[in-house]
Amino acid sequence: MTGTHSVEKIGGTSMAATATLFDNVLIAGRSGKQLYNRIFVVSAYAGMTNLLLENKKTGEPGVYGHFVDHDDADAWRDAMGTVRDAMRSRNAEMFARPESREEADRFVDARIDAVAACLDDLARLRSHGRFSLKEQLVTVRELLAGIGEAHSAHSTALLLRDRDVNAQFVDLTLWDEDDLRSLDERIREAFASIDLKTTLPIVTGYAGCEGGMVRRYARGYTEMTFSRLAVLTGAREAIIHKEFHLSSADPKLVGEDKARKIGRTNYDVADQLANLGMEAIHPGAGRGLRQSGIPLRVRNTFDREDEGTLVTGDYVSDVPKVEIVTGIRQMQALQFFEQDMVGVKGYDAAILDALTRHKLWIVSKSSNANTITHYLSASAAAVNKALVDLQEKYPEAEITKRPIAMVSVIGSDISRSGLVPDAMRALDDAGVSVIAMQHQIRNVDVQFLVEPRDFDRAVRVLHQVLVEKDEAAVEDRRAA
Numbered sequence: 326m327t328g329t330h331s332v333e334k335i336g337g338t339s340m341a342a343t344a345t346l347f348d349n350v351l352i353a354g355r356s357g358k359q360l361y362n363r364i365f366v367v368s369a370y371a372g373m374t375n376l377l378l379e380n381k382k383t384g385e386p387g388v389y390g391h392f393v394d395h396d397d398a399d400a401w402r403d404a405m406g407t408v409r410d411a412m413r414s415r416n417a418e419m420f421a422r423p424e425s426r427e428e429a430d431r432f433v434d435a436r437i438d439a440v441a442a443c444l445d446d447l448a449r450l451r452s453h454g455r456f457s458l459k460e461q462l463v464t465v466r467e468l469l470a471g472i473g474e475a476h477s478a479h480s481t482a483l484l485l486r487d488r489d490v491n492a493q494f495v496d497l498t499l500w501d502e503d504d505l506r507s508l509d510e511r512i513r514e515a516f517a518s519i520d521l522k523t524t525l526p527i528v529t530g531y532a533g534c535e536g537g538m539v540r541r542y543a544r545g546y547t548e549m550t551f552s553r554l555a556v557l558t559g560a561r562e563a564i565i566h567k568e569f570h571l572s573s574a575d576p577k578l579v580g581e582d583k584a585r586k587i588g589r590t591n592y593d594v595a596d597q598l599a600n601l602g603m604e605a606i607h608p609g610a611g612r613g614l615r616q617s618g619i620p621l622r623v624r625n626t627f628d629r630e631d632e633g634t635l636v637t638g639d640y641v642s643d644v645p646k647v648e649i650v651t652g653i654r655q656m657q658a659l660q661f662f663e664q665d666m667v668g669v670k671g672y673d674a675a676i677l678d679a680l681t682r683h684k685l686w687i688v689s690k691s692s693n694a695n696t697i698t699h700y701l702s703a704s705a706a707a708v709n710k711a712l713v714d715l716q717e718k719y720p721e722a723e724i725t726k727r728p729i730a731m732v733s734v735i736g737s738d739i740s741r742s743g744l745v746p747d748a749m750r751a752l753d754d755a756g757v758s759v760i761a762m763q764h765q766i767r768n769v770d771v772q773f774l775v776e777p778r779d780f781d782r783a784v785r786v787l788h789q790v791l792v793e794k795d796e797a798a799v800e801d802r803r804a805a
Contacts, residue, residue, distance in 0.1 A: 330362040330521050331562045332555040334530070334547060338568040339626040340477050341371040343419050343484070349629035350566055351485065360490055362521050364558065366528045366551040367481055369473025370415055374544070376408045377469040381544060389469050392444060393462060395451065401444065409437050412476050425483045432479050440468050463540055470539045471498035474529040474547070482527040492525045497550065499533035508534040508550070512557050521558075528554065545607030552610035556617045563614055564622045564633075565606065571623045571634040574650045574788045578781055583793055586631070587648050591640040591737045593769045594648060595621070600688060601653055601733060602702055606636075645741035645768075647791040652732040652772075654780045656688065657708045658761075659699045661715065662723040666695045673697060675718060683711045688731060689763055689772055698761075700731060700774065729760065730780040732773045734791055740768040744791065748773070751790040757783045 339346055351365070368374075375381060379390040386393075388408060391400035412433045420426035447461055475498050485492035495515050511532050519526055530547030531538055538546035548565075555563040569576075576584040592615040599608040606614075606621065614621050615638045624633035642648070659680075666672050676697060680687060686702040701708055708726050716724050734748065745764060748771070752759055757779045763772040775783050 328521075328559040328561055330364060330558065330560055331564055332364045332366065332551060332558065332560040333564040333566060334366045334551040335368060335566045335626070336568065337368040337371040337374070339566050340368055340481075341415075342568075342626065345627060346566075347484070347488075349626055351481070352488065352490075353629060358522070361523060361525055364521065364526045364528060364554060364560075365481070366530050366547060366554060367474060367477045368530050368547045370477050373408070373411065373473040373476065374470065376404070376411060377473055378466065378539075387469075388444075389466050392448075392465060395448070398448070401448075402441070405437060405441050405444075408472070409433065412437075415476075416480060419480060419484060420487075422487050425487050429480050429483055433476055436472050436475055440472060443468065463537060466539050467533070467537045470546070471529065471531040471533065474498065474531040478527045478529045485525060485527070490525055491523060492527055493519065495519075495526045495528040497529045497532035506535060508532050508538075508553055509557060510534075512550075512554055516554075516558060542607060542609065545610070548607040548610040552607075552613045555619050556613045560619055562622055563619050564624060566624050566626045568626060570625045570628065570631070571649075573648060573792050574784060578784050579650075579788045583788065585792065585796070587634045589635050589637075589640055589642070590648055592621075592636060592638050593767070594735055594737055595636050597733065597735045597770050598649070598651070601651060601731070602686075603651060611636075641738045642736060645738045646736055646795055647734045647739055647744070647787075648736040650732065650734050650784055650788040650792060652730065652780065652784065653688065653702055654730050655777055656729055656731060657701045657703055657705055657726050658729045658774070659701055659708055659712065659726050660724070661697045661699075661719075662695060662725075663719060663721065664695055665721075666697075672719075676715060679711045679714045679718075682714070683707060685711060691761065691763060700729065700772075728777055730775050730777040730783075732775060732780065732783045732787060733770050734773075734787055735770045738768060739771065741795070745771060747790055748787055751786050752783060755782055755786045757786065 335346065335350065376387045377389065378387050379385060388401050388404040391404045413430055416426050416429040416433070420429060444465065447465065475496060478496070479494050482492040482494035497511050497515060499511070511534050528550070530550050532550050538549065542549050551563065570586040573585040573587060592611050595606055595611045596608055599606060599611065611621070618638065621636040622633050623636065625631060661672070661676055663672060676699065680699060685707060687699055688702050689700045691698050705726065705728065712724055712726055716722070749759060752773065757775055759773050759775060761774040773783060
């Protein structure tokens, strides 16, 4: 049964722009009853999870990374001190009321001190040499991840109360409890007594639950909490607030004046974006919303009046067209050639087993009589490990890897006549050689595999011929 409330997720960059967030999202001119019937799930402030775990892009270790390495016994303690300083500094920037700032600082200190005490105990055990901490390290990662969202949710609720909003900090991290039930049970328990008509819940994006959120969903755990909250509470709409519009291409690549806000699309498109590592929505989160018939809206925190892009399960564009041109600049193509593969089963399963064992993300794959190629979003070093395993198992096979880039054109219906020939012609005219191409029958995406050096040029060319020119042609037909 659909409710009257919305469930809204705020990304880390938006959280860090506190003044804008309050002006454009949390308050945004509302007063009285207008402030309520909303639930907010918050990410950690930008950069905090990197300090707690490791830098998502560079791999630079945070507290967790230093604790795992333990080459320097004090490194993780110093990193924890950096986190404390960063959180206190963030509080100092946000709070005008001294009492609220002191309360926020006490909260941060209590969480950090408690987790640091746990790490100290584990460090002492590890120093004896006979204790294996492999399973405990998973718990450490979960505990550390939860600190970031606990800080941001607690501080946001405090700031709202300072503005006379009846905000409630909803702590799903359960950092000091041993009872790890399911995520759904945690949510039901937390919201059993909350009246959404008079209370504005500010919820931690991390939730302590069976299986571990970070272990199961990596950095997409906040979106899973957001999705399950929307489904379990029967939200009328799920909204994600990001620092940008969901656009037809990266404005930095194609130009601010040429990129278009998408406006409407469907969950098929959202899944393709997630597969390419685009920060639209985690595929697991999107699945729950789609199955429950809950529309998803992606809004730009910095564009208060714009309604953003609406994603639904049943939307199909009225005219077949490309909605987005995007891709992955650096990936690896793993090619497995075996002359004796024809008619023999088992090769594909063995390759998938090796890729799964080494936790390699498969973006796409292709095969013919004697060759199976996987296009992987992974480093060359990571792919090498799988390659060595496969070569040992199949010494007669020719197994190679090469760096590659993928440019994907995506839309709710891209079945327009001549799309692929137009794209190939434009790429050829621009001097971009297409190494391989994938076109699925479902007509949601076409993938062009090119040299990494050609990625930017390919995106610009395909956006120009498949988005800009098509849009101009449609406008001309309407004008006529």
